[in-house]
Amino acid sequence: MTLRTMLLGAVASLALASAAHAERGADGEVKVLYWQAVSTLNPYLSSGTKDVEASSLVLEGLAGFDEKGEVFPRLAVDIPTVANGGLSADLTQITWKLKPGLLWSDGTPVTSADAKFTWEYCTHPEGGCAQAARYVGIKSIDTPDAETIVITFDAPKPNPYQAFVGGTSPILQKAQFEKCIGAAASSCNDANFAPIGTGPFKVVELKVNDVVTFEANPNYRDPAKPAFAKLTLKGGGDAAAAASAVMETGEFDYAWNTQINPDLQAQMKAGGKGVLVNGFGTLVERIEMNMTDPSPALPEGERSTVKHPHPILSDIKVRQALSMAIDRQVLVDVGYGEAGRPTCNLVPAPAMFASDNTGCLKQDIEGAKALLAEAGWADSDGDSILDKDGKKLSLLYQTSVNPVRQDFQALIKGWWNSIGVEVELKSIDASVFFGGDAGSPDTFQKFYADVEMYANNFDGTDPEPYLAGYLCAKIPGPDNQWQGENINRFCDPAYDALVAELGKTSEMDKRAELAKKLNDMLTKDSFVVVPLVDRGRLSAHSNSLGGVVLNTWDTELWNAQDWFRVK
């Protein structure tokens, strides 16, 4: 709702702006604050978000993702699809066309050879490219003429928009980086600290781990943009200080990733100098139910394995009751404020993949009690904890150490206690919990607890690999060193069959329908995964900075060319 109004506002002000200031560099300087400082401007040599986003002001790909997660052309004339013939029917070849007359900021023309060089640069075996995943599965890149790039894949690619799409795989200038290929990549500081690009800005100076100054690119393809002549990107501090610098003191125009608690958000807003903007991606905080028995009484190597089904949680009624007892809106208000919203979906976005599942949003304590009674749980000894066949309804609930998660634990424990479930809480240091060490009993993969809570998301806009994580074959266990994404040990042949079908489907509408069905099978049909909060990105900009649209699918500075000073 707020997002929509903001987007509408941004669009409206954009329209006004382009009418009002149709002159490059007319609005002076804009100051951006990244509380993690930039250390390089070559995104192929850093996996840090801050480096990738800073470099996106200078370097661009053939296409990018917009705020809805849809692909839009940047350097390319249009997006190749099967319909317009740019994508071959068997999904093994994609043909991009460069816009005519494109220039690098040094005035030389952009050609298809630059794109081919970029691929060679990133896939060089000695290069150690941080974004190599974007180029996986490419057999060859051909350049029949200076404006055409033909990418051939090893096998059919249902999602071909990876190489040269988005801020993580921009095109480098061949002339500048020719000598920096392979082992020489990281020592080429002149090129890495000041790459020549096609974006709205060009680098003036990078002070490593401190500040980057940019000025408007004189050869940018839109002669009226960017509105700012100068952009300063300062690094350092923390999220709260960054939010304060924009919203309370007004020293900066834009602050990246200002994840602060709701009370601080309210305080910052009272400062009156700026606003928070949020955008929602695919990060979902959820409770995972263990379908196998984690009892310490079992021998090591059999705990939490498919050999022993869970004595309590194998019953869907219990899982449903636990989900019904949770008030997700309260969790959002306590933990995330504007940076979160309640959800019942494992795949909350992009919009086309999100199921219309909202059944869990209303808390229903009485309904939960009734369900448990129906499942045969009753309080026979008067200690207000339910029991059945002499076994108490008692659960161990673990998560990582994080103040918001500990608040969630306390709240959820309260609700579960009120439906007669005894809850023991456990919090584990995040580096251990997410560390994946097969020797540690406390990893989230080992899942030596009844329920656990964490957040996860998927990369890009296609949920297929994410949903495929819940296949029977991906259950972690001692035989695979506890590696596997199927944390719940969920196993349903019907689900496996649907995932296989999804892998063979290329038509977008059908894929979306299948993805929704898979999402529902994990959530509202089985309550194996209990989603709680859809966690968004939160940034802040000053009231005088216009044109900001927060994008969770690409870099946050994706439309810096459209920013302007509100007068």
Place this chain on the structure above:
Amino acid sequence: MSDAATAIAAPQPRGRFADVWRQFKSHRGAVAGMVVLGALVLFVFAGPLIWRVDPTFVNPDAVEMMKSRNKPPSLAAPLGTDQLGRDMLARLMAGGQVSLAVGLVAMMISIFIGSTIGVMAGYFRRLDGPLMRMTDLFLSLPLLPLLLVMMMLFRDSLAGAFGPEAGAFILIVSAIGVTSWMQSARIVRGEVLALKEREFVLAARSIGTTPTAMILRHVLPNVVSPIMVAATLGIAAAIITESALSFLGLGFPPDFPTWGRLLYDGVQYMQLYPERVIWPGLAISLTVLSVNYIGDGLRDALDPRIRGR
């Protein structure tokens, strides 16, 4: 044995006690420390009998819960409520019980180990080398990683045997005790080495006193004062270590309040509600400070050379 025990008690009747007390009383800081510590102990142990609010109670009714969050001090909640509407006064008292208990028990363990090893090393020349090398070894161990490993190895089994809270308590006090005895062992050894050369020890040995009797009757009473001082300092160190563990999210279950945990929870609200960190921080500082002053006073009072000056 019974003979030895009475012998320790008999030659030091009321007179010496009164003497120590008189000296202790003259140390203003120590008396103030004792009053403050007494007040704190009373507050955390007797307080909950008067202020009967459950420190972990979160109102399951969402509307009520939202209304009771982040309240300033009032009659219903004299220290206000936290971000989940839990009563801060009740949490401070419950947290204090745990923190003080951890401090006392861990101190006892560490003093027991420390003085045993110190006396053994100082008295028996053959044990000196190996025991002191072992002390050096423990001193060189990095404390926090060691605690982390202990938590990981033993938490589940202890929690299974004694329940999660008692299991964590046993684990934390023994972990702190086992890793903090080294200083007292060194101090005691030094004292014992010096004592061994004194004439009264020589005299005792010449009449055939056995080593056990010698240690219990002649050595231990003379090293009581450094042990007492080490003990008081140990309490402070144990409370701080427990705070550090809670701060790292180790140790007790997350909804179980301790002073360290309250501090950790309060940090992110520090700017808006500074009292969240001030109260537990103040309690920890006051305890540590008062215990240190008591230790200081005790050292003066127990040392016959200073006493009476």
